[in-house]
Each structure stands twice: as C-alpha cells, then as structure tokens.
Amino acid sequence: MPTHSGRELLSGNRMVALGALSAGCRFFSGYPITPSSEIYQAMIEELPRHHGTAIAAPDEISALCYCVGASLAGYPAMTATSGPGWCLMIETVQYALMTETPLVIAVVQRLGPSTGGATQGGQGDVLLTEFCTSGGYTIPVFAPATARECYELTRVAFHWAERLRTPVVLLSDKEVGMTYEGVDLEALDHAPVTPRVAHRDAGRYLPYASPCDSEPPPFAAVGGETRVVATGSAHDQAGNLRKNSREVLDILARLQTKVEAHAGEMADVVTDLQPGAEILIVSYGVSARASLDACRRLRASGRPASWLQVRSLFPVPAAAIRTAANGCRVVAVVEENLPGLYASVLDGALRDLSIRRVTRTGEMIPPSAIVAACEEA
C-alpha cells in the first residue's frame, strides 16, 4: 500500500476539469446538465486563473460551436455534457471532424433513452458517441473508471485531439463523475500536452494539405497572418468546395487513416491476468471496477480468471484484448446497457472468440451478478 502524505477528496468530474487545465485547455463553453454540471462549474471557476476563459452557452449546440470557433482561433477547447446534450452536439462534432478542428467533449453518461434518469448512471452512450458521424469515421473514445483516470484520460484526450486535429470523447458516467475518491494530485503528470503542429512555411498555405495520410495538416489559426479557408463541406486541399474529385476523396480517406495509423499508440488496456484462466472478464468505465472485484472472487473460489479494463474504447484495441484472451474459453463483456453495446463491437472485431454479454441497466452491476454470470459461462 502506498504511503499517502497528502490527498484530496475529489470527484471524477472535478478531476476531468483539473486534467483539462493541466493539459493546456484554454476555452470551455458549457450548458448545465446532470450529471456533468460540476465540470462546467469547475471550468467557469478555474479557467480564468489558468490563462483561459469559459462561457455559459444558451444551449448545447451553441456550446460546442463556441468551442469549435475557439479551437479554430488556436485555443485548445472542451465542453462537457450528458446523453441528451450530446444528441444536440452531434452536428457540430461532425463539423469538427470534417474541418480537422481539435476538440475534447466529456460525456458523463446517465440512464437513457431520452431524458431518462438524470441522477442515475448508465453506459448506454458508448455507440452513440462513436458512431455519430455520417460515414462512420473513428472518433477516439476514452473511458475512465476512477477519479484518477478521469484526470489522466482527459489529458490523453487532449493529446490526441491536438495531435490528430480531431474531436475526441472522454466517456464517463454518473457513478464515475459524481463519486469522490482520495487523490494525490502531486503524484500526477502536470506537463501540458504537445500542441497541434503549426504551419511554418512561408509559401502558400493549403489548409487541408497534409505531409502524409497518417498526419493531419499543419495548423494555422483563424486570425493569424496566414489566410485560413475552413469548410465543413467536401473540399480540396485549398479548402474549396468540390464534388468528388480524387483530391477530395483522398482528404476524406485521410480523416480515417490518420486515426487508424495511430490506433496502436492509442490502445490502452489495463490487465490482471492469471495463467490458466478459462475466462477473461472485459469491461470499461464504472463496470470495470466491479469486474475486478468479481474476478478476484472467482479466483478465491478456485476458478482461474483474468480481467481486462478497456481505457481506449475506440479505436478498438483488438490486438491487446486478443492477447489477453489467449487460452480463455469465454470472454465475458460487462457493461451497464441491455444489449451489450461494446460486446457487439467486440463480436465483430474478435470473431474467433466466444463473447458472453453480462449486462444490466438502471443500476451499477454488482460483483455478485458478474460472478454468477461467469459461473454459468
């Protein structure tokens, strides 16, 4: 057990805000919604003291548009919301993706569908966040399970948003965001993340010309001396609206390639593997914690079991999961939604494995339910 000299009692939501500030977030715009409001509140309080500014928006659409505007002007930007607000933001997320505008959106899930249960947790937005674009472009999604991970993965989200010039989702939920834990802030990484690559050449700037398919174009800020042409419509390298030319289609393909090319670097899983395990319990977010408890109970009762927490949900870290599942008869995927949304993704990505869904909705899945499901598997 580590010796703690000084810790603070902090919620996951507060840790998202602190992670964003440490990463170099300069702009936040938000709209109140349970259970994410604390992030909004914290950024309103903290950003002015961290070289930034935060503004109350009149609705979620405006909130994300304000963030895109700020990011186009060169300032790393974030908003926070929950499922109902995310639904309103999807139009603008797609715009950010198409214009290659870095952006972090913290989605603190609650029980759905529709307004659902404001003060109840859930993991029902995992596919709604990922598959929100026409065309199915990969949006990196990171899922913290603890207050500390809220901090760390918010930083990771900023890193990839800036590195790849793309929107990134930090996907937590009510029970992660509004649960308090002891955190040693001193022990965490405080270095700002590397900013987006800037355009430096003196020659003509082609805002959507990239050095190679795995990299985003160099960035020039709207308002700087280099003229920027940005557009959410299909465009050539100069940013001119064009119908299906080869150049346009190549740019659309690069939006996906630049993310896929870095999938290996983004892959982030935590494992507790046991030699000879017959079952691998895979989970993410709040359910990963109960799953680890369940794994330990199974071992204590003489059933070898392994555990894997997916921290980077998308791109799917299929290779890491496959490696961990080596020798296991069953992969149990534990998540707080009825159909087994992420399990359906793993079903497709890992067709040779036998996937068993362990799901429940309306309350956190307790370790006993996971143990029972694994014993039947």
Added chain:
Amino acid sequence: MESSVLVKDAPLPYCKGCGHGFAARALGEALETLGRPAHEIVLVTDIGCVGLADSLFATPHTVHTTHGRSTAFATGLALSDSVLGSGRLKPVVLIGDGGAMIGLNHLVHAALINADVTVLVHNNFLFGMTGGQNSAFSPEAFVTATTPGGNAVPPLDLAQLLTASRASFVARVLASDRALSDVIRQAIDHPGFAMVEILELCTGFATKWNALTGATLRGVADRAGYALGVLHEVRRPTYADSVRSRAIAASSRHRGIVERAGSASLTAPVRVVLAGTAGERVQTAAGLLAVTGLSCGLEVTQKNDYPVTQGTGFSVSEVILSSASIGFTGIEQPDVVLVVSDDGLRELRRNGTLARAGATTLVVADSTLAVGDLPGTVVRAPFRQIAGGKQAALAAIAHWLGLSLLLPRERLAASVTDRFGAEAMTTLSDVLGRLSDAAM
C-alpha cells in the same frame, strides 16, 4: 493587405439579378474602405446560396459552416480572440433568412452578450438553394414552392426581435440601396454585436411566382411594416469588456489537501450508508467521514444519490473505507447504516439497502424512526431532537465512531474544525455529550 478584397474575374455563383451578388459586392467595398488588415476579418458563411460567397473573397479568412450555426461559430471565434488573443479579429457572418430562423438562438445570445460579431442576414423571403420553399421571413400572401396559394403566416421582424435582445447595432437595407456598403462598413466598425438585414430578390424563384421586382421591393418592406436604415445603435460593453471588468475569483472551491495525521487499521473494508433528507447536509457529513478516512491513511470512496430535485426528498451517501484499493463503489451488503430522517428511511426501503442488511449490519437510527425488525444490531438515539435536522447526520456519524472506535473520533473532530471552524466543533461536542446523557 492586398489591394482587392474580391477575387478578380470570379464569376458570381448567383442567378442574374440575385440580391446575394449585390450584397457580396457591397461587402467587398466595405472591406476595402475599412482600413483593417485583411487577416483581422473572418467571413463565416452559412448554408444556402449565400454560403457560396467564400470563394469570391481573396484576402480575409473564410469559415464555411453548418446550417444556422454560423453565428455561433463566429461567436466562439470572437469570444476567444477578444478575451485570450489580439482582440482584433472581427467575424462577419453571411447567413440567409432560413439560417437566421434555424439559428435564432445563436443570434439572440450573440446579441445579449454583445459578442463582437457582425451578422449580415440575406433575406430573400424564401429558401432559394433548395427550390423556393417558404421561410419564417416570407411575407403574407407570398407564393413559394410550399405556399402555392400564398403564405398565410406573417413574417418575423428580426430587427425588432434582436433590438429586444439588446443588440447594439441593428439595420435593414434594400440590397439595391447604394448605402448598403456604407451601412455594412458601419456595422463592422461597431464594437459589439451588429446585425444588418439585407432585403433581396431571389430571381430564381420569388420573382417568377410573385409580382416582385427591384422597383417593388420597397413595397414589400412597407407592407410588412419594416422600417429601413440604421434602426438602433447604442454603445455598451462588449462581452470581452465585461469579462475584463470582473475580478477573477480568488480561491477555488475544492476542499484542499488532507494531510495524513492519524492511522486506522481495517482488516476488511467498512461500507457505510448514510441516509437523510435533502438539504440537511447528509452529503457534507459523509464527506467529513470520507476526509477523516483519508487523514487516517485509508482509501475512501463517497457515492451520493438524490432525486432529480436538489432540495427536497431523500439524500443518501455511501462511503467505503478500506486499507486496500476499492473496486466496486456500490454497497452490496452494508456494514453500517445510519438513518436520520423519514425521507432517508423510505429511500433505504425503496432501494433495497435495508433488505440487504445482514446479521453483522449495524443500524444507527434516529429515535423517531420505526426501522422494523432487522437481523443485526439496532442502536437508536435522538439525533434530530438534540442536534437538529441539519446536524443530525454528522451527529450520527460521530456517535457511531464513538461506539465502534473504527476511526479516532479526534480525527473527525479535526475534519469538522478544518471545514467549519472551532465553533462548529464545540457545538458537536455539546451534542455528543447530550447524546451520551440521553443514552444513560
């Protein structure tokens, strides 16, 4: 700055006589005469024919956006630059009447906060790009693709609506008016939110279906009751001015570092449920227990639950104290249940906590509550009577720690003193004394 703002020789992407062409040329002239470096202007264009204007302009930045949202993107550009950057960037929004209606919220908010944005609303009374459908700006009796018998709904007076929304510059001009470029220049020069509504002909549809020409356009305005010219102009602080005039809050709200000051050794995690009434500091009391655990070197989690409302109904906190790291933050079987009000008791029955209480579960309840038969030990004390509703939860925690000796009670006392001062601790000591007298 290059000598020409407009792209030389670029063919207008508009029908002959379309008002968008007049407006683009007027904007070009206005930008020429502004005397601002080109890179300090960003044209933010909406969807529709008006959104094709980007390609006509050679020198300013251009951002082509989604339908109706152009004003919001422009507001984000203006807010960030004016507060964090040079403060010299001026977004000029080019939006149609369709976009103005779908994005009305964005116009209203930009006006209210006096964002340093100029919005040119190109009002041709219908949706041109998609085939001439009616809009919220179509005049009464106007024939469009979707009002073949004539529009029955009166048009929106955007100038009045934005004036009521505290816009600091509002104008309405005919596209054919020679003053248009000068009004646009005034709008861009205006510090703060400015809206210019440009009344136009759509020669693709509107003039084919209605007796409408350049000569009769003014009559349309008259019949709609639209005044023309610069209608409203005031100077008031921009959003950035307001931000700069406000002091930055000195201290952050989070509770600060808890130094390790005591120790506690738990052979197994202790799972505590605290239930009471919203507004009676249940979560605050649970937080003090959690902080006390931290100060003793333990791992802790505190999970709160409440109805959608903030100040009525139940309030429940679940605190886990453990010497090892904590996985599941819910409580399958509680070790201790502290319940201090009817609201709390009802919720513990509803959510199944009491049903899950086992033979080893200690229940500490206010004397007034009928907790019923439970398999474990039940301790009752008059928390509400002695401590009052707002201190009952904290009193129950202190009372329980006195019985269980799980954490040193002086560590709880230190947490209370840290948070609320020595006086609060004196009050709590008094409450504990009276509780112990009551127990005798």
